[in-house]
Amino acid sequence: FSTWKSHTGAYVGKLLVVPMDGSHWVGMKAISQEMGRRGHRVTVVMPEITILIGPGEHYETLIYPLPFDKAFVDFIMSKNEDVLGKYDGEDGGKDFVYSIALMWITLKLLLIPQRFDAVLTDPMVPTGSLIARKLGIPTVNLLRGIPCFLDMQSTGCPSPPSYVPRFFTGLTDKMDFKQRVINTLVSALEPLLCRLIYWRFDQIAKEFLEEDVGVAEVLSDSAIWLHRIDFTMEFPRPFMPNMVPVGGINCNVRNPLPEDLEPWVSGKQGFVVFTLGTSMKKMPDEITQVFLEAFRQIPQKVIWRYSEVAPDNTPENVKMMSWVPQNDLLAHPGARAFITHAGSHGLFEGLCHAVPMVMVPIGGDQPDNAARMASRGVGVVLDISSITAEDLLQGLNEVINDTRYKENMKRLSALHRDRPIDPLDLSVYWTEFVMRHKGAKHLKAAVHDLNWFQYFCLDVIALLATIVLVFIVLTAKCLKFCCRKLSRKRKQD
Amino acid sequence: FSTWKSHTGAYVGKLLVVPMDGSHWVGMKAISQEMGRRGHRVTVVMPEITILIGPGEHYETLIYPLPFDKAFVDFIMSKNEDVLGKYDGEDGGKDFVYSIALMWITLKLLLIPQRFDAVLTDPMVPTGSLIARKLGIPTVNLLRGIPCFLDMQSTGCPSPPSYVPRFFTGLTDKMDFKQRVINTLVSALEPLLCRLIYWRFDQIAKEFLEEDVGVAEVLSDSAIWLHRIDFTMEFPRPFMPNMVPVGGINCNVRNPLPEDLEPWVSGKQGFVVFTLGTSMKKMPDEITQVFLEAFRQIPQKVIWRYSEVAPDNTPENVKMMSWVPQNDLLAHPGARAFITHAGSHGLFEGLCHAVPMVMVPIGGDQPDNAARMASRGVGVVLDISSITAEDLLQGLNEVINDTRYKENMKRLSALHRDRPIDPLDLSVYWTEFVMRHKGAKHLKAAVHDLNWFQYFCLDVIALLATIVLVFIVLTAKCLKFCCRKLSRKRKQD
Numbered sequence: 001f002s003t004w005k006s007h008t009g010a011y012v013g014k015l016l017v018v019p020m021d022g023s024h025w026v027g028m029k030a031i032s033q034e035m036g037r038r039g040h041r042v043t044v045v046m047p048e049i050t051i052l053i054g055p056g057e058h059y060e061t062l063i064y065p066l067p068f069d070k071a072f073v074d075f076i077m078s079k080n081e082d083v084l085g086k087y088d089g090e091d092g093g094k095d096f097v098y099s100i101a102l103m104w105i106t107l108k109l110l111l112i113p114q115r116f117d118a119v120l121t122d123p124m125v126p127t128g129s130l131i132a133r134k135l136g137i138p139t140v141n142l143l144r145g146i147p148c149f150l151d152m153q154s155t156g157c158p159s160p161p162s163y164v165p166r167f168f169t170g171l172t173d174k175m176d177f178k179q180r181v182i183n184t185l186v187s188a189l190e191p192l193l194c195r196l197i198y199w200r201f202d203q204i205a206k207e208f209l210e211e212d213v214g215v216a217e218v219l220s221d222s223a224i225w226l227h228r229i230d231f232t233m234e235f236p237r238p239f240m241p242n243m244v245p246v247g248g249i250n251c252n253v254r255n256p257l258p259e260d261l262e263p264w265v266s267g268k269q270g271f272v273v274f275t276l277g278t279s280m281k282k283m284p285d286e287i288t289q290v291f292l293e294a295f296r297q298i299p300q301k302v303i304w305r306y307s308e309v310a311p312d313n314t315p316e317n318v319k320m321m322s323w324v325p326q327n328d329l330l331a332h333p334g335a336r337a338f339i340t341h342a343g344s345h346g347l348f349e350g351l352c353h354a355v356p357m358v359m360v361p362i363g364g365d366q367p368d369n370a371a372r373m374a375s376r377g378v379g380v381v382l383d384i385s386s387i388t389a390e391d392l393l394q395g396l397n398e399v400i401n402d403t404r405y406k407e408n409m410k411r412l413s414a415l416h417r418d419r420p421i422d423p424l425d426l427s428v429y430w431t432e433f434v435m436r437h438k439g440a441k442h443l444k445a446a447v448h449d450l451n452w453f454q455y456f457c458l459d460v461i462a463l464l465a466t467i468v469l470v471f472i473v474l475t476a477k478c479l480k481f482c483c484r485k486l487s488r489k490r491k492q493d
Numbered sequence: 494f495s496t497w498k499s500h501t502g503a504y505v506g507k508l509l510v511v512p513m514d515g516s517h518w519v520g521m522k523a524i525s526q527e528m529g530r531r532g533h534r535v536t537v538v539m540p541e542i543t544i545l546i547g548p549g550e551h552y553e554t555l556i557y558p559l560p561f562d563k564a565f566v567d568f569i570m571s572k573n574e575d576v577l578g579k580y581d582g583e584d585g586g587k588d589f590v591y592s593i594a595l596m597w598i599t600l601k602l603l604l605i606p607q608r609f610d611a612v613l614t615d616p617m618v619p620t621g622s623l624i625a626r627k628l629g630i631p632t633v634n635l636l637r638g639i640p641c642f643l644d645m646q647s648t649g650c651p652s653p654p655s656y657v658p659r660f661f662t663g664l665t666d667k668m669d670f671k672q673r674v675i676n677t678l679v680s681a682l683e684p685l686l687c688r689l690i691y692w693r694f695d696q697i698a699k700e701f702l703e704e705d706v707g708v709a710e711v712l713s714d715s716a717i718w719l720h721r722i723d724f725t726m727e728f729p730r731p732f733m734p735n736m737v738p739v740g741g742i743n744c745n746v747r748n749p750l751p752e753d754l755e756p757w758v759s760g761k762q763g764f765v766v767f768t769l770g771t772s773m774k775k776m777p778d779e780i781t782q783v784f785l786e787a788f789r790q791i792p793q794k795v796i797w798r799y800s801e802v803a804p805d806n807t808p809e810n811v812k813m814m815s816w817v818p819q820n821d822l823l824a825h826p827g828a829r830a831f832i833t834h835a836g837s838h839g840l841f842e843g844l845c846h847a848v849p850m851v852m853v854p855i856g857g858d859q860p861d862n863a864a865r866m867a868s869r870g871v872g873v874v875l876d877i878s879s880i881t882a883e884d885l886l887q888g889l890n891e892v893i894n895d896t897r898y899k900e901n902m903k904r905l906s907a908l909h910r911d912r913p914i915d916p917l918d919l920s921v922y923w924t925e926f927v928m929r930h931k932g933a934k935h936l937k938a939a940v941h942d943l944n945w946f947q948y949f950c951l952d953v954i955a956l957l958a959t960i961v962l963v964f965i966v967l968t969a970k971c972l973k974f975c976c977r978k979l980s981r982k983r984k985q986d
Contacts, residue, residue, distance in 0.1 A: 158651040158731055162948050173939035177952065184953045231734045236938040238651055238731040243722045245734075415935055420922045421913050429913045442908055445729040446656045446666035455655050459670065460677045475973045 012039040012420065013117035016109070016137070017059070018108050018128030019044065023345050024276060025052045027228055028142055028250040030048035031120060031427050032059045036426065040435075043116070047097055055242040066107075067299050109135065117435035118223075123151065126215050129222065130208055138223040138439040140431045142246075144344050145227065145364060149195035154219035154242045156447030160185040164237045170371045173235035193349055220448050223440040224430045228344060230423075232416040233351060233372050242443035248343070248416060251325060251352035253424070260287040264319050265329065270336035271301040272396065273329045273355070276362065277343045282308055285315070292387035298396055300336050303329060330355050336400045340371040342381075351378075356399035356406055361382040378410040505532040506610035507930040510552070510628070511621030512537065516770060516838050520721055520742040521635055524613060524920050525552045531921065532652045533928075573669055589811070610928035611716075616644065619694055619708050622715065623701055631716040631932040632923030633924045635739075637837050637858060641686035641733065647712035650733045652681040657730045663864045666728035713941050716933040717923045721837060723916075725909040726865050735936035739787070739916040741909060743838070744845035745818060746917070752823050757794050757812050758822065763829035764794040765889065766822045766848070769855065770836045775801055785811065786882035790861065791831050791889055796822060823848050829893045835863040835874075844871075847906035849892035849899055851885070853877040870901040923965075939949060 013037055019028040036042040036058025045062045049070050072248055109131070114445070116137050121128025123141045145151055147167040152159045153460065165171035171179050194216065195202075200216040204256050209218075223242065230247030239245070246253040257265065272290070284342040288311060295302045295335045296315040307319040314320065330338060330353040338350040342359040347369055352358050356377030359370040369380045380395045399405045421429070434440055453459055496960065508528055512521040525803045529535040529551025538555045539546045542563050548554050601982065602624070609630050611966075614621025616634045625632040638644060640660040658664035659679040664672050687709065688695075695707040723740030732738070750758065758764055767784070769776070781804060787917065788795045799813040823831060823846040833839040835852040840862055850872030852863040863874045874890045892898045907914050914922070927933055938964040946952055 087620065131754070158653065160651065160940075160948065160950075161953075162943055176941060180950060181953050183955065184950050184957075226965060231936050236734045236936055237937075238733060240731060241729045241738075261954050380897060412935075419927065420919055427911055433911060436911065437908060443729055443904075444726050445731075447653075448849050449667060450655055454673070457653075457655050457673060458679050463674065464677075 011432065011436050012041070013116060013432075014041045015043070015431065015435065016119045016128075016131075017042060017044040018114040018119060018131060019046070019053055019055050020122040020125050021047075021051045023052070023343055024122050024182070024341050026345050027246075028120065028122065029056060030250050030253055030424055031054075031142065031147075033057065033430060034424060034428050035059075035120075035431060037431075040432075043113075054439040061273075062108075091268060095331070116390065117438070118431060120431055123219050123222065126198075127217050129215075130201075130205055133209060133213075133221060137329070138434050139221060140226065141219075141222050141432050142223045142226045143228065145229070146194075147365070148190050148197055149187070150198070150216060150219065151225060151227075153190075153194070153223060154222065155243055156220075156445050157240045158238050159187070160238075163235070165368070166233065167365060167368060170367045172239075172371060172375045181276065188400040194208060197326045223434045224443070226427050226430060228353075229350075230348070230416055232412050233344075233347060233369070234374070235372065240443075240445055242387055242424060242440055246427045247344070248348040248352055249423045249427060251348065251417070252422060253327065255325060257325060257332065261303070261325075261329070261476040265304055265334045267301050267330050267334065270304060270330075271302070272298070272333075272337045272339060273303055273324070273326065273335055273401075274339040275305040275326055276341045276344065276360070278347065285311075287384065287387065289313075290387055290389050290392065294392035294396065297389075297393055298400075300396075300400065327352075337396055338398075342366040342373070344369055347373060351413055351416050353408075354406070354409045356409050358382060358395045360387065376412055378405060378412055379409075424453055425445060432442055496719065498782075504923075504925065505534070506922065507534045508536070508609060508622075508928065509609040509621075510535060510537040510611045511614040511624060512539070512546055513615040513618050513835075514540075514544045514546050514852075516545070516836055517582065517615050517617070520739075520920075520961065521613065522546075522549060523614065523743050523746055524635065524924060526550065527917060527921050527923060528552075528613075531925075532750065534607075540709055544889075555601075559648045563568065572639065611924060613924055616647075616712050617712060619691070619698070622711050623694075623698055626702060626706075626714060629762070630660065631927050632714060632717065633717045633927050634712075634715050635696055635719045635920065636721065637685075640858070641683045641690055642680070643687045643691070643709060643712065644718060644720075646683075646687070646717060647709055647715065649713075649938050650731045650736065651731050651974060652680070652884055653731075656728070658861070659683070660858060662862060663860045665864060665868045666730075675876045678724075679870050684922055687718055699841050716927045719920050719923060723841070723844075723909055725869070725905050726840060726862070727839075728865065733938055734935075736918060739920045740837070741841040742840065742920060744910070745915060748817060748821055749826060750825065753939065754818075754822070755795070758825050758827045760794050760858060762794070763827040764796060764822075764825075765791070765832060766796055766817070766819065766828055767828045767832040768798040768817060768819055769834040769853070770839065778804075780877065780880065782806075783880055784880050787885035787889065789828040790882075790886055791893075793893065794814075813967050820845075830889055831888075835866070837862055840866060841961055844906055847899070849902050851875060851888045851892055869905055871898060872902075873903055896908070911918040 013068045017028060017032050019025050022423060023150060027390075032042050032044055033056050036056070042051070042059035043062055044056075044059050044427040045064065048064050049066055075202060100239050116135070119128050119132040119137050120140045121132070122143055123129050124143055124146055129139055129141075141151075143151060144202055145167070148160060149166070161184045162172045162180060163175070165173060165175070169183060169186055171183055190355070198215045205213055205215055205218055206315065225243045226246045227243055228247050228249065229245050233247060234245075273334045283306070285444065292311065293305075294312060295318050300317070301323055302318045304318060304320045305322070305324045308319040309324045325351045329335060329348050335353065335355045337358060337426050339348070339358045339360065340350065342357075343366060347357070359373065359379055359381045359382065360383075361367040361370045361385060370379075373379050374381050378400055382391055383397055508525075510521060510525050512518050524663050525535050526549050527538055529549070535551075535552035536555055537546070537552050538557065540559050541556050542559055553684050558768045597953045609628070611633055612621050612625040612630050613635065615632045615636055616622050617636055617639055622632055622634075634644075636644060636927045638660070642652060642659070654669070654677045655673060656666045658666060658668070662676060662679055664676055668676060691708045698706055698708055698711055717741045718736045720736055722738050722740065724738065726740060730933065765788075776799070784797075785804065785807060788811050791810070793810070794816055795811045796905070797811055797813045798815070798819075800815045803813040821841045822828060823842050828846065828848045828852060831839070831843040831855065835850075835854045836859060840850070848868060852866065852872055852874045853876075854860040854863045854874065856878060863872075866872050869876050873891055875884055875888055891968075940948060
């Protein structure tokens with residue numbers, strides 16, 4: 001078997017990484033780097049045109065060609081940017097095209113004599129999972145969660161709708177009756193939603209694997225699920241033994257701040273960090289002006305990730321940069337507030353460094369994330385489509401000057417950081433575990449041998465109900481018979 | 494607040510330990526010792542007469558008087574030993590007497606000016622939990638599991654009867670229809686079983702706490718549940734965020750073997766370890782003879798924990814001792830087989846050191862434990878009430894000479910020992926966590942705000958069913974009305 005020992009004597013092997021692009025790559029990269037640093041041979045499969053995925057120090061890349069060019073990708077992305085609230089570029093249509101290309105690359109992988117010990121992938125786009133099944137390699141998933149709860153279905157994890165809020169509902173774990181009705185309806189529609197989201201992949205799976213199998217079943221093969229969640233942010237819910245919460249994976253991945261940022265962070269009044277994620281490239285001018293107007297009225301400096309040319313009326317306390325070292329800025333003691341689109345990575349970085357937040361969710365899981373943080377009293381949520389300078393100013397003043405936000409945040413941050421093992425180390429540990437033991441079968445619940453009828457014991461209930469019914473009917477007949485006999489006897493008397 | 498820093502600068506505080514006696518004390522002692530070693534002030538509450546609980550190096554004891562003497566305890570224990578299969582001495586009636594005494598000691602604790610940061614206890618006997626609630630201190634539970642699944646009820650952890658086998662059924666996670674009927678019936682009877690087991694404690698709770706509260710509600714207060722299980726032995730099942738599996742806590746608590754055992758363990762053929770737990774003091778003579786007869790026919794040496802005088806006809810290869818260093822013996826490379834009553838502690842030690850097992854469960858959770866290990870192909874189960882020398886000889890030969898048992902055991906042991914953090918360290922970590930943060934509220938699911946009707950969304954389902962019904966009725970009425978109109982019109986035509 002093609003594994004070997006490193007010079008330190010630790011187990012080393014070969015890991016294939018099939019990532020998703022955009023922010024999904026952030027955690028995946030951290031694990032890939034660390035696995036490589038520990039002596040494993042890490043191969044990252046990536047398309048020739050990417051948003052964030054790129055080469056790194058401790059892994060090799062396997063680049064596959066695309067059936068289109070950069071101009072086409074830019075066109076799709078620019079189209080996405082037209083409609084505010086629809087910035088789903090990172091999870092959108094092009095991933096599907098990538099996946100077809102990945103099918104193609106699998107053939108290449110099959111020709112390579114080296115055998116991989118495990119595949120690390122993001123199951124949201126199940127390309128990696130399909131390749132793993134084709135090659136007969138155990139899978140480690142890294143994900144935030146699949147909107148239609150396909151992850152919960154594939155792990156067999158119970159998710160009672162009475163206190164486990166569904167994606168896109170913005171609900172918390174404490175729901176009134178009306179909210180529970182909504183949540184239950186959404187949960188009832190989940191299987192349908194999964195079908196809609198994954199029907200093309202279901203087809204691809206059947207063709208590619210040459211067996212009658214859908215994505216749900218392929219995913220239920222997975223050995224370990226690394227969930228980028230943490231219960232300081234996510235509401236407590238049941239978990240299965242092969243699900244490992246690793247939220248906040250890049251909290252400790254730190255670098256010193258660039259020197260030119262020094263004057264911006266060393267002011268007495270502190271500063272505000274403002275970023276809107278990798279998927280939002282261009283902000284509509286009128287919204288830019290709303291933000292600038294509010295910033296003009298606060299004493300803090302503002303560091304804003306803004307990829308266009310800075311408007312002429314940009315106030316002096318605002319510095320616009322096409323890229324900001326977000327985690328390092330938030331780690332600076334001068335950080336007073338964090339204006340964020342509430343993507344999970346950003347929230348974890350804010351949580352890690354205890355910076356109160358003004359959240360302007362745009363799409364995807366962001367409204368849910370924002371609702372979770374707001375329910376903890378560590379930030380406020382604003383609607384970006386109707387935002388005014390007054391709202392923003394009030395929100396900023398609140399989280400900066402009302403000490404309760406900072407105090408709640410410090411408490412929550414202390415809980416978040418107080419874990420028996422660093423989430424990055426934990427992710428690496430379980431990836432290595434799967435490589436060492438060729439899977440983790442002993443952690444997989446026996447739910448997959450059951451159909452839904454058996455799972456809910458409906459057959460058992462039907463039997464017991466029948467028995468009770470037969471018993472009642474027989475008793476009634478008996479009584480009737482006795483009564484008749486008795487009354488006949490009386491007549492005879 | 495009465496906490497202080499140790500010389501190493503780490504957080505230290507005060508821990509109150511309210512243990513259960515017998516084998517339950519083993520893991521509790523390991524945690525108490527380690528907590529004390531790390532500089533915490535650990536106070537173990539114990540009665541003046543005990544089976545295993547005693548003073549240790551790193552903790553202080555608070556001894557309370559009992560309303561009876563040692564003769565009485567011996568009498569109870571000797572009575573228990575009369576009937577094979579009823580060796581419930583460690584969980585039996587006397588614990589109840591202890592608990593009343595503990596109520597009494599609480600008053601003493603209330604008079605002590607020191608404030609404890611947490612209570613570490615075994616919730617099976619909820620004395621510690623009641624004291625914690627009375628004193629307003631967060632609780633850490635260490636337990637194997639409560640037979641009526643009260644732990645699952647109190648944590649709000651789903652336990653689908655379709656693949657989560659119940660206590661005392663001896664079932665596995667793969668059940669046929671008949672077995673699922675049994676398991677479902679047992680699970681339906683659990684609430685009643687809990688009532689029966691805990692009705693006296695429910696009364697005590699009401700009186701002692703002076704509020705209308707039962708044991709289930711008191712236990713749902715608990716911050717962290719350390720479950721002495723591991724998924725190499727336990728079947729995979731849902732877990733809640735505040736439940737931590739820490740099975741195999743004393744795997745690494747090791748000492749060198751006493752010198753007089755050296756000739757017994759150094760033989761070429763290896764040796765068999767034979768123990769039947771702390772609760773079995775005297776074995777009936779006829780069963781002793783069955784074992785001796787079998788041992789006479791094997792080439793291995795046997796080290797037998799036997800507290801009575803060795804019978805005259807004890808063969809030369811058998812050494813009887815009133816106490817054996819079980820974990821250290823199993824860790825010896827010469828250990829070929831482990832004859833055990835399948836108590837969880839013994840099984841974890843055998844699992845830790847990869848020794849195949851012949852299991853003779855006596856009572857309690859032992860038949861279930863044995864079924865779990867047997868389903869992994871690492872040992873055989875024999876019925877002690879009808880055991881013959883031939884059965885035993887065959888069982889021993891099988892696990893010693895059929896290499897599959899050893900191979901399965903080595904594989905399972907490797908999985909068991911491959912964990913990101915040692916279970917003892919993990920237990921200490923979460924105990925310290927609760928002390929540091931005054932609980933772990935963020936890990937508690939919002940199930941306790943819901944009654945069972947709301948939990949299963951029965952109110953929502955009722956509403957939706959009503960809406961559907963009203964819709965159907967209205968549609969039917971409409972159609973009827975239209976039909977009538979139509980037919981009337983035709984008649985008029």
